[in-house]
Amino acid sequence: MSKSKNNRVSKLPPPKQQKTKSFSAVNKKSKRKTYTEEELGIPKLNMITPTGIKAPSGKKKGKIFIDDPKSMMTILALVNADKEGQIESKMMKARQMEEIREARRKEAEQREQTRKNKLEETKNDIKKGNKKGRHADVAINPKPHRQKDQKPEKRVAFAKSTAGLV
Amino acid sequence: MRPLTEQETKTLFEKLANYTGRSLSHLVAPPASTDSSSANANAQVMTFRLHGLRVYYLPVSLANLATTIARPNLLSVGTCIGKFSKHGKFRMHITALDVIAPHARYKLWVKPNGEMPFLYGGNVVKAHVGKWSEDCPAHQGVVVLAMNDTPLVFLQNETTSRSDRGD
16 A cells, blocks of 8 residues: 555656746737738738628618608609509500400401302302312323333232242 | 508508509598698598508508507507518508508409309309409409499409400
8 A cells, every 4th residue: 555655656746946937028928019900911801891881970770761751652653653564564465465366366267268168169069060079180180001012010020939939 | 660661661552553553642642632621631641650560551640649559558550451471571451452442443343143152252253243444454453342332352363354255
């Protein structure tokens, strides 16, 4: 027991004399040079207050209320003009669409009319006994027969032979 | 309770202007009556006030009186027009109907037999339409009225009211 106690004591460092700081040394430390922001050369954007923002002096803080009818009417006039423009453009668009629709409808009607007319014409022709129908031109120009002096059509011979083999 | 700021006023008027025409200005400044001075005296100057997120429409005299009531104690004053959402949009309430109905730009009158089906959530069918304002563009604010000019609803129509369509 006593041995270990002796060992522990021996491990402690030997006592030293404490040095007290002289007054001059303390004074030196406090007289450290302080740099201004310009001297440090910090980029301006990194500063606490950004360069663009400047606190306005002598101006009302917080919200600005609109209470008098005059300024209300000014805002109202602006809003009304905006809305009028919107409605006007909507109406214009609607009118244009209407015109396009009308034109399309007329075109379709015309097409229908011409189709009907054609049908009527054909019907009348048939009623009158004129056999000039759909196949009339075929009847007039039947398929021309091959003449005797013309060469016979070419035929493929191997097709026949292969068929025989199989 | 406080007056509206510029941005809030703009948002509010933009919403109101969906339904009303140029006569919306009568809401802020009542038209000068020419008949007698007593009528002029009766015409109250109206204003908008914000309390919480709700916007109220009330006479200035009432707004001044209401300042005597502490904010937490004041529930409501004047006519509630609607409320600002937390995103800053303005939503109109049905209580605003009486305010906007006289100044509505586009109106639609529903016949008596169509009133109840419409108020119970049905559409306004063509057979129930008594009359309507001509040249109404699509998605425009419309005030629906009964035939005796009682405003029923304000809404945004879905299609143009075209009489020549025949559907």
